[in-house]
Amino acid sequence: MQITLETKPYATLVTDAIVSYVFDDPDPIQGTLAEIDKSGNGILNKLATSAEFSGKPLEMTLIHAPAGLKATRLLLVGAGKRDKFDLATLRKIAGAALRYLKSRSIKKLTFLVRENDLSEDSAQAIAEGAITANFETDKYKSDKKNDKSIETIAIAGYSDKEKSAGEKALNKGRIIAEAQNFARDLVNEPSNLLTPKILAEKAAAMAKESGLSVDILDEKRIADLKMGALLSVAQGGPEPPRMIVVTYTPATPPKPGAPVIGLVGKAVTFDTGGISIKPADGMEKMKYDMAGGATMLGVMRALAALKPNVKVVCVVPSTENMPGGKAQKPGDIQTAMSGKTIEVLNTDAEGRLILADGVHYAKQLGATHLVDAATLTGAIVVALANINVGVFGGADQSWTDKLLASAKAVGEKMWQMPMDDEYREFIKGSFADIQNIGSGKGGGSITGAWFIREFAGDTPWVHLDIAGTAWNDDAKPWLAKGPTGVALRTLVNLAMSY
Numbered sequence: 001m002q003i004t005l006e007t008k009p010y011a012t013l014v015t016d017a018i019v020s021y022v023f024d025d026p027d028p029i030q031g032t033l034a035e036i037d038k039s040g041n042g043i044l045n046k047l048a049t050s051a052e053f054s055g056k057p058l059e060m061t062l063i064h065a066p067a068g069l070k071a072t073r074l075l076l077v078g079a080g081k082r083d084k085f086d087l088a089t090l091r092k093i094a095g096a097a098l099r100y101l102k103s104r105s106i107k108k109l110t111f112l113v114r115e116n117d118l119s120e121d122s123a124q125a126i127a128e129g130a131i132t133a134n135f136e137t138d139k140y141k142s143d144k145k146n147d148k149s150i151e152t153i154a155i156a157g158y159s160d161k162e163k164s165a166g167e168k169a170l171n172k173g174r175i176i177a178e179a180q181n182f183a184r185d186l187v188n189e190p191s192n193l194l195t196p197k198i199l200a201e202k203a204a205a206m207a208k209e210s211g212l213s214v215d216i217l218d219e220k221r222i223a224d225l226k227m228g229a230l231l232s233v234a235q236g237g238p239e240p241p242r243m244i245v246v247t248y249t250p251a252t253p254p255k256p257g258a259p260v261i262g263l264v265g266k267a268v269t270f271d272t273g274g275i276s277i278k279p280a281d282g283m284e285k286m287k288y289d290m291a292g293g294a295t296m297l298g299v300m301r302a303l304a305a306l307k308p309n310v311k312v313v314c315v316v317p318s319t320e321n322m323p324g325g326k327a328q329k330p331g332d333i334q335t336a337m338s339g340k341t342i343e344v345l346n347t348d349a350e351g352r353l354i355l356a357d358g359v360h361y362a363k364q365l366g367a368t369h370l371v372d373a374a375t376l377t378g379a380i381v382v383a384l385a386n387i388n389v390g391v392f393g394g395a396d397q398s399w400t401d402k403l404l405a406s407a408k409a410v411g412e413k414m415w416q417m418p419m420d421d422e423y424r425e426f427i428k429g430s431f432a433d434i435q436n437i438g439s440g441k442g443g444g445s446i447t448g449a450w451f452i453r454e455f456a457g458d459t460p461w462v463h464l465d466i467a468g469t470a471w472n473d474d475a476k477p478w479l480a481k482g483p484t485g486v487a488l489r490t491l492v493n494l495a496m497s498y
Protein backbone atom coordinates (compact mmCIF):
# COMPACT_ATOMS: atom_id res chain seq x y z
CA MET A 1 0.00 0.00 0.00
CA GLN A 2 1.32 3.36 -1.04
CA ILE A 3 0.66 6.40 1.11
CA THR A 4 1.24 9.99 0.03
CA LEU A 5 0.41 13.57 0.91
CA GLU A 6 -1.88 15.34 -1.57
CA THR A 7 -2.03 19.14 -1.79
CA LYS A 8 -4.38 19.52 -4.77
CA PRO A 9 -7.88 20.86 -3.95
CA TYR A 10 -10.21 18.06 -2.87
CA ALA A 11 -12.82 18.85 -5.51
CA THR A 12 -10.34 17.99 -8.27
CA LEU A 13 -9.16 14.67 -6.83
CA VAL A 14 -9.83 11.55 -8.85
CA THR A 15 -10.17 8.70 -6.39
CA ASP A 16 -12.48 5.83 -5.45
CA ALA A 17 -13.48 7.49 -2.21
CA ILE A 18 -12.87 10.67 -0.28
CA VAL A 19 -13.06 10.03 3.44
CA SER A 20 -13.81 12.73 5.96
CA TYR A 21 -15.35 12.89 9.41
CA VAL A 22 -18.25 14.55 11.11
CA PHE A 23 -18.63 15.60 14.74
CA ASP A 24 -21.55 14.74 16.93
CA ASP A 25 -22.47 18.41 17.28
CA PRO A 26 -25.78 20.23 16.85
CA ASP A 27 -24.48 21.64 13.58
CA PRO A 28 -22.16 19.00 12.10
CA ILE A 29 -21.81 20.38 8.56
CA GLN A 30 -19.30 23.17 8.79
CA GLY A 31 -16.03 24.31 7.22
CA THR A 32 -14.78 22.06 4.41
CA LEU A 33 -17.85 19.88 4.72
CA ALA A 34 -20.11 22.91 4.29
CA GLU A 35 -18.24 23.72 1.07
CA ILE A 36 -18.70 20.15 -0.16
CA ASP A 37 -22.33 20.37 0.86
CA LYS A 38 -22.82 23.58 -1.09
CA SER A 39 -21.48 22.14 -4.32
CA GLY A 40 -23.46 18.97 -3.63
CA ASN A 41 -26.88 20.62 -3.40
CA GLY A 42 -27.17 20.37 0.36
CA ILE A 43 -27.17 16.57 0.52
CA LEU A 44 -25.06 16.44 3.68
CA ASN A 45 -27.35 18.80 5.53
CA LYS A 46 -30.34 16.77 4.45
CA LEU A 47 -28.74 13.60 5.78
CA ALA A 48 -27.84 15.31 9.04
CA THR A 49 -31.28 16.77 9.63
CA SER A 50 -32.97 13.49 8.70
CA ALA A 51 -30.80 11.90 11.43
CA GLU A 52 -29.31 9.50 8.89
CA PHE A 53 -26.00 10.36 10.39
CA SER A 54 -25.28 11.90 13.73
CA GLY A 55 -21.49 11.88 14.04
CA LYS A 56 -21.50 9.14 16.71
CA PRO A 57 -18.02 7.54 17.01
CA LEU A 58 -17.16 5.46 13.91
CA GLU A 59 -20.64 5.60 12.40
CA MET A 60 -20.25 5.25 8.60
CA THR A 61 -22.26 6.94 5.85
CA LEU A 62 -21.32 6.20 2.24
CA ILE A 63 -22.52 8.54 -0.48
CA HIS A 64 -22.22 7.46 -4.11
CA ALA A 65 -21.48 9.85 -7.00
CA PRO A 66 -21.30 12.92 -4.77
CA ALA A 67 -22.14 16.03 -6.75
CA GLY A 68 -19.36 18.61 -6.99
CA LEU A 69 -16.57 16.08 -6.43
CA LYS A 70 -14.48 14.13 -8.94
CA ALA A 71 -14.28 11.25 -6.47
CA THR A 72 -16.62 8.29 -7.02
CA ARG A 73 -17.70 8.16 -3.37
CA LEU A 74 -17.72 10.21 -0.22
CA LEU A 75 -17.43 8.35 3.08
CA LEU A 76 -18.32 10.26 6.22
CA VAL A 77 -17.15 8.78 9.49
CA GLY A 78 -18.55 9.79 12.87
CA ALA A 79 -15.92 11.43 15.07
CA GLY A 80 -17.89 11.82 18.31
CA LYS A 81 -17.94 15.02 20.30
CA ARG A 82 -15.60 17.79 19.12
CA ASP A 83 -14.25 18.42 22.63
CA LYS A 84 -13.28 14.74 23.03
CA PHE A 85 -11.61 14.54 19.64
CA ASP A 86 -7.87 13.79 19.67
CA LEU A 87 -5.17 12.06 17.64
CA ALA A 88 -6.20 8.67 19.00
CA THR A 89 -9.70 9.21 17.58
CA LEU A 90 -8.29 10.36 14.26
CA ARG A 91 -6.07 7.26 14.11
CA LYS A 92 -9.11 5.04 14.68
CA ILE A 93 -11.21 6.91 12.12
CA ALA A 94 -8.52 6.43 9.47
CA GLY A 95 -8.25 2.74 10.33
CA ALA A 96 -11.98 2.11 10.44
CA ALA A 97 -12.50 3.93 7.12
CA LEU A 98 -9.78 1.85 5.47
CA ARG A 99 -11.25 -1.43 6.68
CA TYR A 100 -14.76 -0.38 5.69
CA LEU A 101 -13.72 0.56 2.14
CA LYS A 102 -11.36 -2.37 1.75
CA SER A 103 -14.14 -4.82 2.52
CA ARG A 104 -16.03 -3.18 -0.37
CA SER A 105 -13.14 -3.82 -2.80
CA ILE A 106 -12.15 -0.19 -3.07
CA LYS A 107 -8.56 0.42 -4.20
CA LYS A 108 -7.83 4.12 -3.86
CA LEU A 109 -8.85 6.37 -1.05
CA THR A 110 -8.16 9.96 -0.11
CA PHE A 111 -8.41 11.04 3.50
CA LEU A 112 -9.51 14.65 3.75
CA VAL A 113 -8.33 16.22 7.00
CA ARG A 114 -10.75 18.82 8.42
CA GLU A 115 -9.73 22.47 8.55
CA ASN A 116 -8.91 22.55 12.29
CA ASP A 117 -6.80 19.39 12.27
CA LEU A 118 -4.16 20.11 9.65
CA SER A 119 -1.16 19.41 11.89
CA GLU A 120 1.85 17.21 11.23
CA ASP A 121 0.73 14.98 14.07
CA SER A 122 -2.55 14.39 12.22
CA ALA A 123 -0.72 13.20 9.10
CA GLN A 124 1.33 10.84 11.27
CA ALA A 125 -1.74 9.51 13.10
CA ILE A 126 -3.65 8.88 9.86
CA ALA A 127 -0.69 7.01 8.39
CA GLU A 128 -0.42 4.90 11.55
CA GLY A 129 -4.15 4.21 11.66
CA ALA A 130 -4.37 3.22 8.01
CA ILE A 131 -1.28 1.02 7.87
CA THR A 132 -2.08 -0.91 11.05
CA ALA A 133 -5.69 -1.29 9.86
CA ASN A 134 -4.49 -2.78 6.59
CA PHE A 135 -2.79 -5.70 8.39
CA GLU A 136 -4.65 -9.03 8.14
CA THR A 137 -4.18 -12.28 9.99
CA ASP A 138 -5.14 -14.54 7.09
CA LYS A 139 -1.57 -15.45 6.10
CA TYR A 140 -2.29 -19.19 6.31
CA LYS A 141 -5.72 -19.18 4.67
CA SER A 142 -5.88 -20.55 1.12
CA ASP A 143 -9.04 -18.63 0.45
CA LYS A 144 -8.10 -15.13 1.48
CA LYS A 145 -11.33 -13.37 2.31
CA ASN A 146 -9.36 -10.20 2.79
CA ASP A 147 -7.42 -10.43 -0.44
CA LYS A 148 -9.11 -7.19 -1.30
CA SER A 149 -6.47 -4.60 -0.71
CA ILE A 150 -6.20 -0.87 -0.73
CA GLU A 151 -3.54 0.19 -3.24
CA THR A 152 -3.08 3.85 -2.45
CA ILE A 153 -4.01 6.29 0.25
CA ALA A 154 -3.59 10.02 -0.09
CA ILE A 155 -3.86 12.42 2.83
CA ALA A 156 -5.42 15.65 1.60
CA GLY A 157 -6.31 19.06 2.96
CA TYR A 158 -2.74 20.31 3.41
CA SER A 159 -1.33 23.30 1.52
CA ASP A 160 1.84 23.32 -0.56
CA LYS A 161 3.53 25.21 2.27
CA GLU A 162 2.75 22.38 4.70
CA LYS A 163 3.78 19.65 2.30
CA SER A 164 7.34 18.89 3.31
CA ALA A 165 6.63 18.86 7.07
CA GLY A 166 3.50 16.80 6.46
CA GLU A 167 5.42 14.29 4.37
CA LYS A 168 8.05 13.95 7.05
CA ALA A 169 5.39 13.23 9.65
CA LEU A 170 3.64 10.81 7.35
CA ASN A 171 6.90 8.96 6.83
CA LYS A 172 7.43 8.73 10.58
CA GLY A 173 3.94 7.29 10.93
CA ARG A 174 4.69 4.80 8.18
CA ILE A 175 7.90 3.62 9.87
CA ILE A 176 6.18 3.17 13.22
CA ALA A 177 3.11 1.41 11.81
CA GLU A 178 5.17 -0.94 9.66
CA ALA A 179 7.26 -1.83 12.71
CA GLN A 180 4.04 -2.49 14.60
CA ASN A 181 2.86 -4.80 11.80
CA PHE A 182 6.24 -6.53 11.84
CA ALA A 183 5.72 -7.28 15.55
CA ARG A 184 2.12 -8.37 14.96
CA ASP A 185 3.20 -10.73 12.22
CA LEU A 186 5.63 -12.44 14.61
CA VAL A 187 2.95 -12.72 17.30
CA ASN A 188 0.50 -14.20 14.82
CA GLU A 189 2.87 -17.04 13.88
CA PRO A 190 1.89 -20.37 15.42
CA SER A 191 4.46 -21.99 17.71
CA ASN A 192 5.26 -24.83 15.27
CA LEU A 193 6.43 -22.19 12.78
CA LEU A 194 8.01 -19.85 15.30
CA THR A 195 10.37 -21.65 17.67
CA PRO A 196 12.97 -19.70 19.67
CA LYS A 197 15.52 -20.60 16.97
CA ILE A 198 13.30 -19.27 14.18
CA LEU A 199 12.47 -16.12 16.14
CA ALA A 200 16.20 -15.50 16.56
CA GLU A 201 16.76 -15.98 12.83
CA LYS A 202 13.99 -13.52 12.03
CA ALA A 203 15.40 -11.02 14.54
CA ALA A 204 18.86 -11.37 13.00
CA ALA A 205 17.49 -10.87 9.48
CA MET A 206 15.57 -7.77 10.60
CA ALA A 207 18.66 -6.37 12.33
CA LYS A 208 20.82 -6.96 9.27
CA GLU A 209 18.29 -5.31 6.97
CA SER A 210 17.92 -2.35 9.33
CA GLY A 211 21.63 -1.84 10.01
CA LEU A 212 21.44 -2.84 13.68
CA SER A 213 24.02 -5.05 15.36
CA VAL A 214 22.86 -8.41 16.58
CA ASP A 215 24.14 -11.20 18.80
CA ILE A 216 22.26 -14.46 19.13
CA LEU A 217 23.25 -16.53 22.17
CA ASP A 218 22.65 -20.23 21.62
CA GLU A 219 22.09 -22.81 24.35
CA LYS A 220 25.81 -23.33 24.82
CA ARG A 221 26.59 -19.66 25.41
CA ILE A 222 23.48 -19.37 27.58
CA ALA A 223 24.84 -22.21 29.71
CA ASP A 224 28.36 -20.73 29.78
CA LEU A 225 26.89 -17.47 31.10
CA LYS A 226 24.99 -19.49 33.75
CA MET A 227 21.58 -18.19 32.78
CA GLY A 228 19.99 -20.80 35.01
CA ALA A 229 16.52 -19.25 35.12
CA LEU A 230 16.12 -19.23 31.34
CA LEU A 231 17.60 -22.74 31.07
CA SER A 232 15.22 -24.08 33.71
CA VAL A 233 12.22 -23.15 31.56
CA ALA A 234 13.82 -24.44 28.37
CA GLN A 235 14.71 -27.87 29.84
CA GLY A 236 11.10 -29.02 29.61
CA GLY A 237 11.14 -29.38 25.82
CA PRO A 238 13.36 -30.26 22.88
CA GLU A 239 13.62 -26.77 21.37
CA PRO A 240 16.77 -24.98 22.53
CA PRO A 241 16.44 -21.48 23.98
CA ARG A 242 17.91 -18.32 22.54
CA MET A 243 18.93 -15.01 24.05
CA ILE A 244 18.49 -12.44 21.31
CA VAL A 245 20.42 -9.17 21.58
CA VAL A 246 19.88 -6.33 19.12
CA THR A 247 21.70 -3.02 19.59
CA TYR A 248 21.16 0.45 18.17
CA THR A 249 24.05 2.90 18.48
CA PRO A 250 23.53 6.51 17.39
CA ALA A 251 25.83 7.89 14.67
CA THR A 252 27.35 10.47 16.98
CA PRO A 253 28.76 8.35 19.79
CA PRO A 254 27.10 9.17 23.12
CA LYS A 255 29.34 10.74 25.79
CA PRO A 256 30.57 8.41 28.51
CA GLY A 257 27.95 8.28 31.23
CA ALA A 258 25.09 8.94 28.79
CA PRO A 259 21.96 6.87 29.42
CA VAL A 260 21.56 3.52 27.67
CA ILE A 261 18.01 2.23 27.34
CA GLY A 262 17.57 -1.50 27.91
CA LEU A 263 14.45 -3.07 26.39
CA VAL A 264 13.76 -6.59 27.61
CA GLY A 265 10.90 -8.60 26.10
CA LYS A 266 9.43 -11.95 27.16
CA ALA A 267 9.38 -14.35 24.21
CA VAL A 268 7.88 -17.67 25.27
CA THR A 269 6.97 -19.06 21.86
CA PHE A 270 4.45 -21.37 23.51
CA ASP A 271 3.39 -21.55 27.14
CA THR A 272 1.79 -24.86 28.09
CA GLY A 273 2.39 -23.99 31.74
CA GLY A 274 4.98 -26.78 32.01
CA ILE A 275 4.33 -29.36 34.74
CA SER A 276 1.90 -26.86 36.32
CA ILE A 277 0.01 -27.37 33.07
CA LYS A 278 -2.66 -25.00 31.82
CA PRO A 279 -6.23 -26.13 31.07
CA ALA A 280 -6.83 -27.18 27.44
CA ASP A 281 -9.56 -24.62 26.89
CA GLY A 282 -8.04 -21.59 25.17
CA MET A 283 -4.48 -22.88 25.42
CA GLU A 284 -3.97 -22.22 21.69
CA LYS A 285 -3.78 -18.54 22.50
CA MET A 286 -0.49 -19.08 24.31
CA LYS A 287 1.38 -18.71 21.02
CA TYR A 288 1.18 -14.99 21.79
CA ASP A 289 3.28 -15.39 24.92
CA MET A 290 6.19 -13.95 22.94
CA ALA A 291 4.43 -10.62 22.30
CA GLY A 292 6.71 -8.68 24.66
CA GLY A 293 9.78 -9.82 22.73
CA ALA A 294 8.12 -9.14 19.37
CA THR A 295 7.23 -5.62 20.51
CA MET A 296 10.82 -4.90 21.53
CA LEU A 297 12.14 -6.18 18.19
CA GLY A 298 9.58 -4.00 16.41
CA VAL A 299 10.72 -0.98 18.43
CA MET A 300 14.31 -1.64 17.34
CA ARG A 301 13.24 -1.87 13.70
CA ALA A 302 11.56 1.54 13.96
CA LEU A 303 14.46 3.13 15.84
CA ALA A 304 16.93 2.00 13.17
CA ALA A 305 15.04 4.22 10.72
CA LEU A 306 14.12 7.08 13.06
CA LYS A 307 17.62 7.33 14.57
CA PRO A 308 17.17 8.67 18.10
CA ASN A 309 20.13 10.16 19.92
CA VAL A 310 20.43 7.42 22.51
CA LYS A 311 21.91 3.94 22.61
CA VAL A 312 19.32 1.19 22.95
CA VAL A 313 20.04 -2.44 23.84
CA CYS A 314 17.23 -4.91 23.25
CA VAL A 315 17.38 -8.27 25.03
CA VAL A 316 14.84 -10.97 24.20
CA PRO A 317 15.04 -14.27 26.12
CA SER A 318 13.16 -16.90 24.14
CA THR A 319 12.08 -20.45 24.94
CA GLU A 320 9.09 -22.76 24.93
CA ASN A 321 7.52 -23.77 28.24
CA MET A 322 6.92 -27.52 27.89
CA PRO A 323 6.07 -30.33 30.32
CA GLY A 324 8.57 -32.91 28.99
CA GLY A 325 10.26 -35.64 31.00
CA LYS A 326 13.17 -33.35 31.80
CA ALA A 327 10.94 -30.41 32.73
CA GLN A 328 11.50 -28.57 35.99
CA LYS A 329 9.06 -29.47 38.72
CA PRO A 330 7.37 -27.45 41.45
CA GLY A 331 9.77 -27.06 44.33
CA ASP A 332 12.89 -27.11 42.14
CA ILE A 333 15.50 -24.53 43.05
CA GLN A 334 17.30 -22.70 40.26
CA THR A 335 20.19 -20.26 40.28
CA ALA A 336 19.72 -17.22 38.04
CA MET A 337 22.59 -15.56 36.19
CA SER A 338 22.74 -12.91 38.93
CA GLY A 339 23.45 -15.62 41.50
CA LYS A 340 20.06 -15.33 43.22
CA THR A 341 18.40 -18.64 43.99
CA ILE A 342 14.77 -19.17 43.00
CA GLU A 343 12.26 -21.65 44.29
CA VAL A 344 9.99 -22.55 41.37
CA LEU A 345 6.64 -23.15 43.05
CA ASN A 346 4.68 -22.93 39.81
CA THR A 347 6.26 -23.74 36.46
CA ASP A 348 3.60 -21.65 34.73
CA ALA A 349 5.11 -18.47 36.21
CA GLU A 350 7.94 -18.87 33.68
CA GLY A 351 7.93 -15.39 32.16
CA ARG A 352 9.49 -13.82 35.23
CA LEU A 353 12.17 -16.54 35.25
CA ILE A 354 13.40 -15.80 31.76
CA LEU A 355 13.10 -12.04 32.36
CA ALA A 356 15.28 -12.40 35.47
CA ASP A 357 18.19 -13.42 33.25
CA GLY A 358 17.17 -11.02 30.48
CA VAL A 359 17.14 -8.02 32.81
CA HIS A 360 20.42 -9.03 34.44
CA TYR A 361 22.09 -9.48 31.07
CA ALA A 362 20.79 -6.13 29.79
CA LYS A 363 22.41 -4.44 32.80
CA GLN A 364 25.63 -6.31 32.10
CA LEU A 365 25.53 -4.98 28.54
CA GLY A 366 25.43 -1.43 29.91
CA ALA A 367 21.71 -0.59 30.17
CA THR A 368 21.17 2.24 32.66
CA HIS A 369 17.37 2.53 32.19
CA LEU A 370 15.25 -0.58 31.79
CA VAL A 371 11.82 -1.30 30.40
CA ASP A 372 10.49 -4.83 30.14
CA ALA A 373 7.33 -5.90 28.34
CA ALA A 374 5.68 -9.24 28.96
CA THR A 375 2.43 -11.13 28.70
CA LEU A 376 3.13 -11.90 32.33
CA THR A 377 -0.09 -12.56 34.22
CA GLY A 378 -3.72 -13.50 33.83
CA ALA A 379 -4.28 -11.31 36.89
CA ILE A 380 -3.68 -8.14 34.87
CA VAL A 381 -6.61 -9.14 32.65
CA VAL A 382 -8.76 -9.31 35.78
CA ALA A 383 -7.53 -5.90 36.95
CA LEU A 384 -7.49 -3.88 33.72
CA ALA A 385 -9.19 -6.10 31.08
CA ASN A 386 -8.02 -5.48 27.52
CA ILE A 387 -8.10 -1.71 27.93
CA ASN A 388 -5.01 -0.60 29.85
CA VAL A 389 -1.45 -1.90 29.92
CA GLY A 390 -0.38 -2.51 33.54
CA VAL A 391 2.60 -0.33 34.45
CA PHE A 392 4.87 -1.20 37.38
CA GLY A 393 7.75 1.01 38.38
CA GLY A 394 10.79 0.82 40.61
CA ALA A 395 12.05 3.38 43.12
CA ASP A 396 12.74 5.95 40.41
CA GLN A 397 9.26 7.35 39.75
CA SER A 398 10.67 9.89 37.27
CA TRP A 399 11.50 7.06 34.86
CA THR A 400 7.98 5.64 35.21
CA ASP A 401 6.57 9.14 34.68
CA LYS A 402 8.62 9.51 31.52
CA LEU A 403 7.18 6.28 30.17
CA LEU A 404 3.62 7.25 31.13
CA ALA A 405 4.07 10.62 29.41
CA SER A 406 5.19 8.83 26.24
CA ALA A 407 2.16 6.55 26.41
CA LYS A 408 -0.11 9.54 26.76
CA ALA A 409 1.55 11.35 23.87
CA VAL A 410 0.94 8.46 21.48
CA GLY A 411 -2.54 7.58 22.76
CA GLU A 412 -1.78 4.19 24.32
CA LYS A 413 -3.72 3.54 27.49
CA MET A 414 -1.49 2.57 30.41
CA TRP A 415 -2.21 2.49 34.13
CA GLN A 416 0.31 2.52 36.95
CA MET A 417 -0.19 -0.15 39.60
CA PRO A 418 1.02 -0.01 43.22
CA MET A 419 4.36 -1.53 44.24
CA ASP A 420 4.31 -1.20 48.04
CA ASP A 421 7.07 -3.00 49.93
CA GLU A 422 4.46 -5.19 51.59
CA TYR A 423 3.95 -7.04 48.30
CA ARG A 424 7.65 -7.88 48.20
CA GLU A 425 7.15 -10.03 51.29
CA PHE A 426 4.88 -12.30 49.23
CA ILE A 427 7.82 -13.63 47.20
CA LYS A 428 10.33 -14.17 50.04
CA GLY A 429 11.49 -17.76 49.61
CA SER A 430 11.22 -20.50 52.23
CA PHE A 431 14.06 -22.59 50.86
CA ALA A 432 15.75 -20.16 48.43
CA ASP A 433 16.25 -16.39 48.10
CA ILE A 434 12.92 -15.85 46.37
CA GLN A 435 10.00 -17.87 45.07
CA ASN A 436 8.39 -17.41 41.68
CA ILE A 437 4.79 -16.98 42.88
CA GLY A 438 3.32 -14.99 45.75
CA SER A 439 2.37 -16.73 48.97
CA GLY A 440 -0.30 -14.18 49.84
CA LYS A 441 -3.74 -14.16 48.27
CA GLY A 442 -4.22 -11.95 45.23
CA GLY A 443 -2.02 -9.26 43.77
CA GLY A 444 -0.69 -11.69 41.18
CA SER A 445 0.47 -9.05 38.72
CA ILE A 446 2.23 -7.08 41.44
CA THR A 447 4.13 -10.04 42.85
CA GLY A 448 5.17 -10.90 39.28
CA ALA A 449 6.48 -7.38 38.85
CA TRP A 450 8.29 -7.51 42.20
CA PHE A 451 10.01 -10.71 41.13
CA ILE A 452 11.45 -8.98 38.06
CA ARG A 453 12.35 -5.91 40.12
CA GLU A 454 14.59 -8.07 42.29
CA PHE A 455 16.83 -8.45 39.24
CA ALA A 456 16.64 -4.84 38.10
CA GLY A 457 18.00 -3.82 41.50
CA ASP A 458 18.71 -0.10 41.74
CA THR A 459 18.63 0.47 37.99
CA PRO A 460 15.60 2.58 36.96
CA TRP A 461 13.10 0.07 35.65
CA VAL A 462 9.54 -0.13 34.39
CA HIS A 463 7.61 -3.33 33.74
CA LEU A 464 4.70 -3.44 31.28
CA ASP A 465 2.24 -6.30 31.71
CA ILE A 466 0.64 -6.62 28.28
CA ALA A 467 -1.18 -9.93 28.85
CA GLY A 468 -4.56 -8.21 28.47
CA THR A 469 -3.72 -5.82 25.67
CA ALA A 470 -1.39 -7.64 23.26
CA TRP A 471 -4.20 -9.68 21.72
CA ASN A 472 -7.69 -8.69 20.56
CA ASP A 473 -10.13 -11.59 20.90
CA ASP A 474 -12.49 -9.81 18.51
CA ALA A 475 -11.82 -7.64 15.49
CA LYS A 476 -12.25 -3.92 15.99
CA PRO A 477 -13.53 -1.64 13.22
CA TRP A 478 -9.94 -0.29 12.96
CA LEU A 479 -7.94 -3.47 13.67
CA ALA A 480 -8.03 -7.13 12.71
CA LYS A 481 -8.63 -9.77 15.35
CA GLY A 482 -5.43 -11.00 17.02
CA PRO A 483 -2.13 -9.29 17.79
CA THR A 484 -2.23 -5.56 18.51
CA GLY A 485 1.42 -4.51 18.72
CA VAL A 486 0.62 -2.59 21.91
CA ALA A 487 3.36 -0.55 23.65
CA LEU A 488 5.48 -0.21 20.52
CA ARG A 489 4.45 3.37 19.83
CA THR A 490 5.07 4.35 23.47
CA LEU A 491 8.58 2.88 23.51
CA VAL A 492 9.51 4.45 20.18
CA ASN A 493 8.32 7.81 21.53
CA LEU A 494 10.31 7.24 24.73
CA ALA A 495 13.55 6.63 22.80
CA MET A 496 12.85 9.53 20.43
CA SER A 497 12.55 11.91 23.38
CA TYR A 498 16.36 11.80 23.76
Ligand code: BES
Residues within 6 Å of the ligand: 271, 273, 289, 346, 348, 349, 350, 351, 375, 376, 377, 378, 379, 437, 438, 444, 467, 468
Ligand atom coordinates in the same frame (compact mmCIF):
# COMPACT_ATOMS: atom_id res chain seq x y z
N1 BES B 1 1.71 -16.40 29.88
C1 BES B 1 1.04 -16.44 31.12
C2 BES B 1 0.22 -15.20 31.41
C3 BES B 1 -1.00 -14.98 30.58
C4 BES B 1 -2.22 -15.44 31.02
C5 BES B 1 -0.92 -14.30 29.41
C6 BES B 1 -3.34 -15.21 30.27
C7 BES B 1 -2.04 -14.08 28.67
C8 BES B 1 -3.26 -14.52 29.10
C9 BES B 1 2.04 -16.59 32.28
O1 BES B 1 3.19 -17.27 31.97
C10 BES B 1 1.32 -17.33 33.34
O2 BES B 1 0.94 -18.43 33.11
N2 BES B 1 1.15 -16.70 34.50
C11 BES B 1 0.46 -17.30 35.57
C12 BES B 1 1.15 -16.89 36.84
C13 BES B 1 0.67 -17.63 38.04
C14 BES B 1 1.07 -19.08 37.97
C15 BES B 1 1.27 -16.98 39.27
C16 BES B 1 -0.98 -16.79 35.56
O3 BES B 1 -1.21 -15.62 35.28
O4 BES B 1 -1.87 -17.58 35.82
Ligand code: ZN
Residues within 6 Å of the ligand: 271, 273, 321, 347, 348, 349, 350, 351
Ligand atom coordinates in the same frame (compact mmCIF):
# COMPACT_ATOMS: atom_id res chain seq x y z
ZN1 ZN C 1 2.98 -19.35 32.18
Ligand code: ZN
Residues within 6 Å of the ligand: 268, 271, 289, 348, 350, 351, 375, 376
Ligand atom coordinates in the same frame (compact mmCIF):
# COMPACT_ATOMS: atom_id res chain seq x y z
ZN1 ZN D 1 3.80 -17.19 29.96
